Amino acid sequence: MCECCNGKKDIYLPELWTITKRRMLNGTELFVHLEKDGGGDFDYIPGQFVEVSVAGIGEAPISISSSPTQKGMELVIRNVGALTKVIHGMEVGDKLGIRGPYGSTYPIESAKGKDLVFVCGGIGLVPQRSFIRYALDHRADYGDITVLIGTKCHDMRLFREELAMWDERKDMTVLETIDEGHDCWNGNVGVVTTLIPKVESHLPNSQILVCGPPIMYKFVLMALAEAKVPEENIFVNLERRMKCGVGKCGHCQINELYVCQDGPVFRYSDLASVPEAI
């Protein structure tokens, strides 16, 4: 901020956060816990994302995976491009630039008192974990919590220890499947939609939260339609190229909507006349 900016903040300027924990969740997904340098407020709501950058490499939108009930912030970063490759090489004590939080949120208020069903495909579990943990930390506020998780293969499963803990809880249901069978896997085999019939009776009166790769939505939404779930009960968390995060650069547009501001979490019934969405 400077005099010539009329006291206005530079919306593109990141703040530095320090990596306080890091571990690989599988071969490509790095989990980092971050603390903001100098402390200070950072309020976010499950479903939101941040712009993560390393000066000299670039910037990318990343979903927040922690719950605001936790200290600091947790992200999961897939090694998929120039920036994420550099982040994967970082150690505890190294710094990331953070802007945000940006975007819409999961319906943490309107879903109170209702059953929640999370449908997660692959790294779709990452942003969903924010709301799952939030709901578990406010357990009395929500009804039944069901988490359906589909992963491509056994080796790519995320948050394995946490899933084992969730599995032991009496106050939630976790169903997992992997696309391809594996010797060490005794559970369900098949895509995530194969889990939907197992909880079908539950669906029409639940809030359904869906996040996964682009191809997954169509099939999950078809299965939910068959199960007679009203579209206003479904929330989808969409990915696009949210380059600026502030509704200016145009990259994340789906028709007239800006995923960085109107999304990433959309109520499915609001997307009826948005053909580019799904």
Next chain:
Amino acid sequence: MSVSTVTKEQFKSFVAALVNSDQKVVGVQAKDDKFAFGELTDADALRLDYDVTILPPKKYVLPQKETLMNFEVAGAAKTVCPDEKMVLLGVHPYDMVAINQMDELFSQGEYDTHYMNRRDNITIIVCDVVTPSENVFASSMNTATCDSGYDILLTDIGDRFVVEAATEKGEALVKTINGAKEAAAADTDKRKAVQEKNIASLNKHTLECKPSDLPDLLEKAYDHPVWEEKAKLCYSCGSCNQVCPTCYCFDVQDEVNWDLKTGSRCRSWDGCLLSNFATVAGNHNFRENRADRFRHRLYRKGKYVPGKIDGQIACVGCGRCISACTSKIANPVEIYNTLMEKA
């Protein structure tokens, strides 16, 4: 604010004095057989009789490339504040309308200090059109004249200019014109005649509906065959985006200096027609189909951006995209009129 008249010689002396001051002056000049905005170092080079410039004056509020911040590699960054003051001389009314729209887009919601600082540092002198360009359709878009955004409005009434100061910045500048006289009713009548003529005649292509009808027209045209038909010839070169005064999509890239220790985060123009515009990490392209990108541009202009700025249509009828398009498929008027035929 004042309305005065000055002779062309008096105006030239004013421009010469401005050019010789420490003030940066940008004006329209000939560039081969076309015209372009560029830094003015000689008052004689100013061409207020131009038809259209190759690029719109947008490049002074949203440069092709600008530094947003300087940084230490993998470390902290510091904002770069654009603070250069400038007089922008000879903006046509349709381009002024486009800048007005961008002012709203960059200040609404999250306030963009980089854009707004540049804008606040510019004094804009608009001039009414003297020579219509080959593809102008400003009359169809209600942008042949403009009534806001400028500091000074200049109208060529033959032997003299009518000079209207619209802001205090403009008034201060007009006061420096030696020989300026208060405009008589006959002068402002002549100005009105020039503007009325432009309102009727800057129309090489005629939109067969009111601009305000476009959002509703597009509401029903999403699956119209015109998108595929036109896009078959599209090279996805993005020329239509690059010459457009209302396109403001941008990319941001980091650049590292030779010392490998410091660098800059820079913003540059991008275009929604370019094939990788909506590609995310992992190479998934959310608008891979050329026809979808082609349609997106026309929807941005006629429906999506208007939804953010009180219904103002984000096409100002400059006709630059029509001239720039290699395949001759970019004409918005032709496309919107086609949608009406089958609607």
